[in-house]
Amino acid sequence: AQKVTQAQTEISVVEKEDVTLDCVYETRDTTYYLFWYKQPPSGELVFLIRRNSFDEQNEISGRYSWNFQKSTSSFNFTITASQVVDSAVYFCALGNFNKFYFGSGTKLNVKP
Amino acid sequence: GAGVSQSPSNKVTEKGKDVELRCDPISGHTALYWYRQRLGQGLEFLIYFQGNSAPDKSGLPSDRFSAERTGESVSTLTIQRTQQEDSAVYLCASSSRSGTGYTFGSGTRLTVV
Numbered sequence: 001a002q003k004v005t006q007a008q009t010e011i012s013v014v015e016k017e018d019v020t021l022d023c024v025y026e027t028r029d030t031t032y033y034l035f036w037y038k039q040p041p042s043g044e045l046v047f048l049i050r051r052n053s054f055d056e057q058n059e060i061s062g063r064y065s066w067n068f069q070k071s072t073s074s075f076n077f078t079i080t081a082s083q084v085v086d087s088a089v090y091f092c093a094l095g096n097f098n099k100f101y102f103g104s105g106t107k108l109n110v111k112p
Numbered sequence: 113g114a115g116v117s118q119s120p121s122n123k124v125t126e127k128g129k130d131v132e133l134r135c136d137p138i139s140g141h142t143a144l145y146w147y148r149q150r151l152g153q154g155l156e157f158l159i160y161f162q163g164n165s166a167p168d169k170s171g172l173p174s175d176r177f178s179a180e181r182t183g184e185s186v187s188t189l190t191i192q193r194t195q196q197e198d199s200a201v202y203l204c205a206s207s208s209r210s211g212t213g214y215t216f217g218s219g220t221r222l223t224v225v
Contacts, residue, residue, distance in 0.1 A: 044216065045216035
């Protein structure tokens with residue numbers, strides 16, 4: 001079965017704090033993709049990153065970084081020096097070309 | 113087009129009426145997906161189209177839901193005899209065959225009263 005678990009329903013931090021959003025997945029596929037999407041209050045889903053199952057290199061993009069660990073089936077997302085504009089719901093997703101399974105999302109509140 | 117376009121952006125309908133939601137994918141994207149997002153919840157897969165292959169309808173919640181797509185063009189999601197539990201944002205996404213991540217439209221917010 002394919003499943004994505006985002007155990008943190010809501011996180012509140014103060015601006016400039018670092019925050020990590022957890023994502024744990026289950027799949028029997030050997031080839032799969034993992035994604036993170038951001039959904040700001042406007043509602044539109046914004047693509048952040050895609051990672052395939054053969055690429056376990058961590059990635060850093062500005063204040064964002066992702067830690068993919070196949071051994072623990074986790075794909076965690078860290079925001080460094082958070083800003084108020086980072087406030088949104090963040091979704092982790094798992095899939096291939098056919099169907100993507102989304103976690104229930106983590107709502108991040110960044111307070112000034 | 114430059115992005116995935118969905119229409120209408122908002123739809124209020126009376127219980128029992130049929131509604132049709134439209135999705136115009138990014139030109140050249142072979143794959144098209146429909147998802148439903150209820151208030152405060154995650155995305156629920158509904159249906160997937162890939163080129164001219166038979167669609168994956170495994171996520172459609174009931175036979176009141178149907179979707180069509182001709183080739184790699186526009187798709188319509190139809191909900192017949194709407195119920196209040198159908199109230200949600202319906203999101204469409206498209207992607208290229210390379211699967212470089214898919215692009216979502218801004219959704220249609222459906223309210224059944």
